[in-house]
Amino acid sequence: MDKFSCTIENYYICFHFSDMDEKLLALEKFNFWNGNVPSLGFPRTGYTEKIYDYTGNKLIKVLVGQRRVGKSYILRQIAKRLIDDGVNPKNILYINKEFIEFDFISDYKDLEGVLNIYKKKISASGKKFLFVDEIQNIKGWEHFVNSHSQDFAEPYEIFISGSNSKMSSGELATLLSGRYVQFEIFPFSFIEYSGVMQVDISKQSFLQYMEGGALPELFGLPNEETRRNYIAAIKDTVLLRDIIQRHSIKDPRLLEDIFVYLVNNASNLVSITNIVNFFKSHKRNTSYDTISNYIGYITDTFLIHKAARYNIKGKETLTGNCKYYINDLSYKNYLYSGFGYGIGYKLENLVYLELRRNGYQVYTGTLGAKEVDFVATKGDRLIYLQSAYLLPDMQTADREYAPLKAIRDNYEKLVISLDDITLPSNEGIKHVQAWNLPAIL
Incomplete structure (x- = not known):
């Protein structure tokens, strides 16, 4: 008035x-x-x-x-x-x-x-x-x-x-x-994505889900450039407001470069020492404590998740190397797509998120020299999972199944892939097509 x-x-x-x-x-x-x-x-x-x-x-x-x-x-x-x-x-x-x-x-x-x-x-x-x-x-x-x-x-x-x-x-x-x-709370699951997009649950729709992003507001944006700007704005806001201002970060550029490093090395075993050496090789002087603190700040904002290693035989978590996973693949797909990053790594990232979304605690498993992608626990349920892009021949299948076959207990063992057909059970190890994983978790 x-x-x-x-x-x-x-x-x-x-x-x-x-x-x-x-x-x-x-x-x-x-x-x-x-x-x-x-x-x-x-x-x-x-x-x-x-x-x-x-x-x-x-x-x-x-x-x-x-x-x-x-x-x-x-x-x-x-x-x-x-x-x-x-x-x-x-x-x-x-x-x-x-x-x-x-x-x-x-x-x-x-x-x-x-x-x-x-x-x-x-x-x-x-x-x-x-x-x-x-x-x-x-x-x-x-x-x-x-x-x-x-x-x-x-x-x-x-x-x-x-x-x-x-x-x-x-x-x-x-x-x-x-x-x-x-x-x-995580970004949209594949099931939610299929509901929003009104598409059938299939390999094709899963690949589209994998190559885009799952933050809810992305689905109302008209084109890829707008989506890229939106994702960049979220990243900048989180880094600035939730980390740089909150923790009085002295080297904001290093903080962002660490985030980029974690995005481009998601699903790979890494260590703080590896990261320090990487930056020193690029003439960036930093320390173990600085890198460790900055990674801690990033994971605190839920942009990145850490999966510690788990000794399957010794039943204990291990320090040192671990894996990091992106909270949403849009950071990779829209911001840093120029770096080499295979479909297999993206699939592993999505499997991790689906496990976490379903309430599992998730580790990366070790058994001697063998690596098991995931050891997932929820209540009394324990699942060992291997994630593989495709199983095109017996040699590839043997390589992916071998770590699970080496485990001498009777907990569930799954191999997740993007194959067009479901393979028969192999010594009790069940093969699951990635788009059907939510139904069995």
Whole structure:
């Protein structure tokens, strides 16, 4: 309203429109009140069903993952599911700290103030559900969450999300004293991709999935150049905001070059010493500790994942060499595609992500001089997996099956490939076409 056109009758409205009312308008824009339905995106039922199973208690539900993997949509989908199951929309409060409308929330006291505005202005009785997106951007957020998650006089159930090292398991254990359950959110799976693109599950669609990217917003972009710019912007934002600024990085160029190195060596065994020597051979003076710290910062942002080596015979994890995998192949496909990087490596990366997406802890296995691509465990289930581009002849098949045949226990053993036909079982080792892997995990 133009304040210069105010009359005596609307004077109060013009000049007494309080700060509280402005904040309430921001809340109304993004909440489900008064028939409003915020954007929900593609239904990610694999996550929402799993998270919904943990509702109805005081555990804090924590969604973690790289920026732009769809955590916000999943939070809103959970809120919608609560409403569909009978929760009054006014009993749900959703805040996304990345929206400029919530720039006024800088610390937990501001967050408490927003909650008080909500309670005062919105008539809602009974248990309330609080959703706070990208909560790591609120200083001291854990004070707010710990207080209200355990409030027996005024019950709340809390769902939060975050994207950086403040949301790592070790940090959360300290901040939330064990009163939480964590869900790591990944880019779209192949099954989700096929749903978004409305294509059949097949080798052809899997190869298209492999050669593109799986971050949700990519699918609304019109061409490859736009997608490349989008991926570059995400990478730059994560490196700058979540690492360089947060950790006062002295050599930002080295940080990015390490990221490029990890992308181009994904699925390969590497060591910190190897990386130090690589940069020294290119006249870049650095140290073991610097490289180690920078890699730790990158993995904390979920851009890259580390798979430690596991001694299959000794049943123990090993230090030294390990493998790194990209959180999404779009970083390779759109930003650094000029470097040699075979389909077999991309397939291995996708197998790793599918295992993690399905809740497995994943290691790279060693058995004497032999290497097993993956040792995956979830509860009582243990699977040994080999990933191979193709098995065109007996010699190649023997090479890929040999490490699994050398394992002398009776756990599941799988070989994953892109072959057009499914091979028969070989000494109990099952062959699985890559696009069918999700169905057996």
